[in-house]
Amino acid sequence: EVQLVESGGGLGKPGESLRLSCAASGFTSSSFTFNWVRQTPGKGLEWVSSIDSGGRFIYYADSVKGRFTISRDTAKNSVYLQMSSLRAEDTAVYYCARGSFGSGTYRLDFWGQGTLVTVSS
Amino acid sequence: YVLTQPPSESVAPGQTARITCGGNKIGTKSVHWYQQKPGQAPVLVVYDDSARPSGIPERFSGSNSGNTATLTISGVEAGDEADYYCQVWDTITAVFGGGTKLTVL
Numbered sequence: 742e743v744q745l746v747e748s749g750g751g752l753g754k755p756g757e758s759l760r761l762s763c764a765a766s767g768f769t770s771s772s773f774t775f776n777w778v779r780q781t782p783g784k785g786l787e788w789v790s791s792i793d794s795g796g797r798f799i800y801y802a803d804s805v806k807g808r809f810t811i812s813r814d815t816a817k818n819s820v821y822l823q824m825s826s827l828r829a830e831d832t833a834v835y836y837c838a839r840g841s842f843g844s845g846t847y848r849l850d851f852w853g854q855g856t857l858v859t860v861s862s
Numbered sequence: 863y864v865l866t867q868p869p870s871e872s873v874a875p876g877q878t879a880r881i882t883c884g885g886n887k888i889g890t891k892s893v894h895w896y897q898q899k900p901g902q903a904p905v906l907v908v909y910d911d912s913a914r915p916s917g918i919p920e921r922f923s924g925s926n927s928g929n930t931a932t933l934t935i936s937g938v939e940a941g942d943e944a945d946y947y948c949q950v951w952d953t954i955t956a957v958f959g960g961g962t963k964l965t966v967l
Contacts, residue, residue: 775955784948786896787906788956800954836903846892846951848909850949855903 743767743851745750750856753827761822761856763837774840774847775820777811779833780855787833790822791847793838805831824852827860863952872965879935881962882946886929891933895924896960898952899944907946908933913960940966 749761749861763775777789789800790811799811820837833853839848866884873879883893893911896904906915908924911931921936935942943966948959 757924778956778958785961786898788948788958791954791956802955838904843909843913844892846894846910847956848894849896849949849956850907850909850915851903851907852903852905 743839745839745851745853747835747837747853749834750858752859752861754862755827755829755860756805757827758823758825759827759858761824761835761837762794763820763822763841763853763860765818765820765839768839770818770820771815775811775813776840776847777820777822778836778849778852779801779858780836781832781833789835792820800848801853812847824858827858829860832858832860863950863955863957864946865950865957867946867948867959869960869964870963870965872967873935873938874967875938875940877938879942879948879964881933881935881948881964883931883933883959884929885931885950888929888931888950889927889950893924893926894949895922895933896947896949897942897944898947904947933966938964939947942966951955 746764776791808826813820836847836855837853839851841850895908898904911926912924
């Protein structure tokens with residue numbers, strides 16, 4: 742069974758850092774792209790970042806570029822999101838989502854249950 | 863790139879729901895659709911415009927042409943009540959529509 746389990750969320754102050762983790766199981770994670778997607782409470786989905794299977798192609802939304810860093814550890818079947826210089830507007834549930842390739846694009850075919858990040862002084 | 867969805871749609875049980883997703887020449891892109899129920903993570907229900915993942919009922923279908931993609935849910939059931947989001951890739955960036963809340967009357 743494919744599973745993605747996020748952890749590391751919590752309360753952080755503006756300007757502080759948090760590190761989110763996503764543990765993958767039930768499939769060969771090294772073959773897949775991973776994404777972080779966030780959702781402000783009561784609002785829509787916002788893509789944050791993606792990393793390809795080899796960890797070479799990494800992309801960010803403009804809203805987090807220069808502050809967030811995505812990485813992966815194939816040996817641990819895990820993907821990370823290092824969040825720095827946190828802002829109030831980063832408050833959201835953060836989802837880890839697996840990307841599967843087909844017809845020229847990636848679909849996000851499995852999602853974790855999410856971890857809540859709250860940024861407040 | 864902007865994807866536009868109606869904020870809400872309502873449908874009676876057993877009827878057909880159609881949720882639209884508008885975007886400039888969206889017909890040239892592959893569109894994916896996600897269902898999200900309250901307190902749960904999104905679930906992929908249609909990908910590459912019209913394909914269904916394993917386990918998704920045949921009642922869910924999709925189409926995409928011109929400037930509009932459409933998610934169609936036939937024979938709507940109470941359990942289909944949820945938020946639905948369309949998504950495309952704009953080069954290296956994933957873009958989501960604002961979401962449509964489907965209410966089953």
